[in-house]
Amino acid sequence: MRRIRINGRRQLKGFIPISGAKNAVLKLMAAALMAPGESVIHNVPHIQDVFTMIDLLKTLGVGVGFEENTLRLLVGEHIGEEAPHELVRKMRASIQVMGPLLGRLGRVRVSLPGGCAIGERPIDFHLKGFRQLGAQIREEHGYIYAEAKELHGVDIQLDYPSVGATENLMMAAALAKGTTQIRNAAREPEIIEVQNFLNQMGARIRGAGTDVIRIDGVEALHPAEHTVIPDRIEAGTYLVAAAMAGGEVTLHPVIPQHVSSLIAKLKEAGIEIQVEDDRITVHSTASFRAVNFQSLPYPGFPTDLLPQVMAMMTLAKGTSVIRETVYTNRYKHVSELRRMGANIILADRSAVVQGVPALSGAEVVVPDLRAGAALVLAGLAAHGTTIVEDDGHLGRGYDNLIGKLQGVGAEIMALE
Ligand code: EPZ
Numbered sequence: 001m002r003r004i005r006i007n008g009r010r011q012l013k014g015f016i017p018i019s020g021a022k023n024a025v026l027k028l029m030a031a032a033l034m035a036p037g038e039s040v041i042h043n044v045p046h047i048q049d050v051f052t053m054i055d056l057l058k059t060l061g062v063g064v065g066f067e068e069n070t071l072r073l074l075v076g077e078h079i080g081e082e083a084p085h086e087l088v089r090k091m092r093a094s095i096q097v098m099g100p101l102l103g104r105l106g107r108v109r110v111s112l113p114g115g116c117a118i119g120e121r122p123i124d125f126h127l128k129g130f131r132q133l134g135a136q137i138r139e140e141h142g143y144i145y146a147e148a149k150e151l152h153g154v155d156i157q158l159d160y161p162s163v164g165a166t167e168n169l170m171m172a173a174a175l176a177k178g179t180t181q182i183r184n185a186a187r188e189p190e191i192i193e194v195q196n197f198l199n200q201m202g203a204r205i206r207g208a209g210t211d212v213i214r215i216d217g218v219e220a221l222h223p224a225e226h227t228v229i230p231d232r233i234e235a236g237t238y239l240v241a242a243a244m245a246g247g248e249v250t251l252h253p254v255i256p257q258h259v260s261s262l263i264a265k266l267k268e269a270g271i272e273i274q275v276e277d278d279r280i281t282v283h284s285t286a287s288f289r290a291v292n293f294q295s296l297p298y299p300g301f302p303t304d305l306l307p308q309v310m311a312m313m314t315l316a317k318g319t320s321v322i323r324e325t326v327y328t329n330r331y332k333h334v335s336e337l338r339r340m341g342a343n344i345i346l347a348d349r350s351a352v353v354q355g356v357p358a359l360s361g362a363e364v365v366v367p368d369l370r371a372g373a374a375l376v377l378a379g380l381a382a383h384g385t386t387i388v389e390d391d392g393h394l395g396r397g398y399d400n401l402i403g404k405l406q407g408v409g410a411e412i413m414a415l416e
Contacts, residue, residue: 002390004415007384008384009382010411018231018253019043021230022047023190028197030171033104039201048397103172103175108145109143125162134151152176153216156180171194174205188298191209195213203215235251243266243269243271245381248284266282290320294324304370306322319352324350364379375388
């Protein structure tokens, strides 16, 4: 357990560097399994989920080198076919190796991902798509076994624009016989990253970023080299930090379009935002209006920024109504925010947040990655000292969170 101490109400001033996108790099690492040889991925963040995925690739026989922010993945002619329980339990994204292994080997065994702090998160959309591609699927002793003599192209209509299912099915279809269309596909920027990387490996995919993706299966793929896009959720988290604490902060590199829904909400709240090609500057007096919003699949407002903006709304002038539509339970940070003086009423998937004049520092416990970020942001804006108890959640998705906030003047430090 790591304890982080924050002395609140310090203006933030300066420059925050943004790392590579967690929710892209994990999938590119899985995609590398599809081709024997050495693939290289640049701009890889030093976060726990990357190290967990490295462990998984190593159990599958991949040689891994990780220097600075460059990952070298040496994939052999023979690779394993099982994602073991202890790794899938740690990180749901382990299931993203299913598509690659099914595509390349025609079989895969993956432990069923346990429910995690933000709802049960089944993988039925993934399995339904694999069956349509021709795989036989059975579940036994908490594992999923998938086998396919041959995957064949098919028209898949996703019941929901699931990010992971879209990516898993794209990867399996890349080596199927014939053409696959995925309709109602997820449109997140990370999906475009997977398409680009697979095409650099010799796949023939187009349409990522729209709701119809077409994959013309090929015989084999070859290794590729790719630089990952900046992390839009990390960037969004720091935009909200600056808005809440007040001051002037510039983020770089960012792709402004990837955080356009957040920028629109912050402007609606009265925050001044300057956007240049690959940098964004926030000017904030820490005084802002309440705004209403709901989380939606991209390009709607991202669910992974809802806890952070909710923390901001606890100090807004007025009342904000917030609705989480992606997960069944993404409000584990609410009880902790209330302990800091927030006035939040929950009703099913909605939250009514009545702005209060101030939050007061308290001891709070991090329940999951993005809820933890929300509590850190609340500590930056609260009167007095906040102690954030974190059992490794923050490090899963934020590279050098404390150092980056110290770099703009936050009084934040790890106690042990
Ligand atoms: C990805 O998760 C991200 N993770 C999540 O970010 C993000 O919140 C989510 O997309 C939505 O944007 C990674 O990319 C590693 P989904 P994923 O499949 O792929 C339900 C973070 O903090 N569902 O779009 O799991 C599911 O339960 C993480 O970085 C099914 O019911 O998201 C959820 O309610 C958190 N059946 C909803 O759909 C399925 O087969 C969205 O899930 C699959 C999903």
